[in-house]
Amino acid sequence: MNKFRSSALLCLFILVVTAGCQPDADLDPQTSITFHTPGGWPEPAYKFEGNSLSQAGFELGKKIFYDPRLSRDNSVSCGSCHQQFSAFAQLGHNFSHGVDNKLGNRNSPALFNLNWHHGFFWDGGSNHIEVQPINPIQNPVEMDENLNNVVAKLAQDPEYKNRFQEVFGDETINSQRMLKALAQFMGMLVSDHSRYDKYITGAPGGSMSDAELRGLSVYRSKCSGCHTDPLFSDYSYRNNGLPVTALNDSGRARITLLAEDMHKFKVPSLRNLRYTAPYMHDGRFNTLNQVLDHYTSGIVSSATLDPLLQNGITLSAAERSDLLEFLNTLNDDEFISDKRFAQSE
Numbered sequence: 001m002n003k004f005r006s007s008a009l010l011c012l013f014i015l016v017v018t019a020g021c022q023p024d025a026d027l028d029p030q031t032s033i034t035f036h037t038p039g040g041w042p043e044p045a046y047k048f049e050g051n052s053l054s055q056a057g058f059e060l061g062k063k064i065f066y067d068p069r070l071s072r073d074n075s076v077s078c079g080s081c082h083q084q085f086s087a088f089a090q091l092g093h094n095f096s097h098g099v100d101n102k103l104g105n106r107n108s109p110a111l112f113n114l115n116w117h118h119g120f121f122w123d124g125g126s127n128h129i130e131v132q133p134i135n136p137i138q139n140p141v142e143m144d145e146n147l148n149n150v151v152a153k154l155a156q157d158p159e160y161k162n163r164f165q166e167v168f169g170d171e172t173i174n175s176q177r178m179l180k181a182l183a184q185f186m187g188m189l190v191s192d193h194s195r196y197d198k199y200i201t202g203a204p205g206g207s208m209s210d211a212e213l214r215g216l217s218v219y220r221s222k223c224s225g226c227h228t229d230p231l232f233s234d235y236s237y238r239n240n241g242l243p244v245t246a247l248n249d250s251g252r253a254r255i256t257l258l259a260e261d262m263h264k265f266k267v268p269s270l271r272n273l274r275y276t277a278p279y280m281h282d283g284r285f286n287t288l289n290q291v292l293d294h295y296t297s298g299i300v301s302s303a304t305l306d307p308l309l310q311n312g313i314t315l316s317a318a319e320r321s322d323l324l325e326f327l328n329t330l331n332d333d334e335f336i337s338d339k340r341f342a343q344s345e
Ligand code: HEC
Pocket: 065, 070, 076, 077, 078, 079, 080, 081, 082, 096, 097, 098, 099, 104, 106, 107, 108, 109, 110, 111, 114, 117, 119, 120, 121, 122, 123, 132, 133, 136, 137, 141, 142, 143, 182, 186
């Protein structure tokens, strides 16, 4: 018997006996939840201004995130390309498949610590977490749907009417409310429980081996200029010298139209790399060793190559192995198995 059914039965039993049962006491819709900035982290860019966080708002956002009705043929949800076990990236796919199995041309990024991003997408093409989802919903190679249709589909479902009523005080379902709820769910996806975090805060389970500590200093001297801790990215746009492929993705320049932004991409975080392969904006590398080979011997010089990488990065065999050990301390198992973020039954 599954857990849900057994707890429902237990509930029924208690209901009969006591004639009063709260099936989900901790899911009281009125309960407000608070967003917690981990100690020592900078202030987030997005603080839910004009979007008051509540348990019900978060749960509604989660329901929408996992709802395939957001796509034209009701087959693809946000969660199809952003899977929790992959830290909300899509494990094993360089490009994701949207409706009709259409292929995009960028790798699905992991979703965590989004409130600290100033721009979304590899090129920063969207600058607000409450606007960003319009892009995947309307993108022909992702969900290929339009917002009005999505709103109309959700409005036919009495369950959604109840949920919108709980969160916003009346049954009106519109795209603005839908986007606010989605932002509540996505904004709460904070990953700060890696072993490294516990080491830094002195929490239990935070021990680091000698090799990991040596790797931490390799990281500090060779990587932290861009992958800045504690977020392990400064979320700026930079060219890290990847050879340009036939796709010729111009990156940040696609948005700014500036020659100086050619082939610059948003620096991704180094957290949770164990779950998020393949790597880079086009998923060209399957392993971290391939990534390190790029930094030591694959960097291509160009007018926009980042100054920090002009001379490449040198890593001795020992430094490479220590660095890999260190990167491994940045994986957050609690985040990828946190039931609050999982699709409800
Ligand atoms: C077909 C696969 C697919 C679907 C469905 C999809 N995404 Fe994405 N998502 C991507 C890809 C690929 C990117 C990177 C696009 C780019 O950079 O141009 C992305 C980027 C993002 C980002 C930006 C992350 C960052 O680091 O900048 C967010 C946030 C996001 N998606 C949320 C969503 C939400 C919410 C939905 C549902 C409304 C959704 N996605 C549906 C594939 C998908």
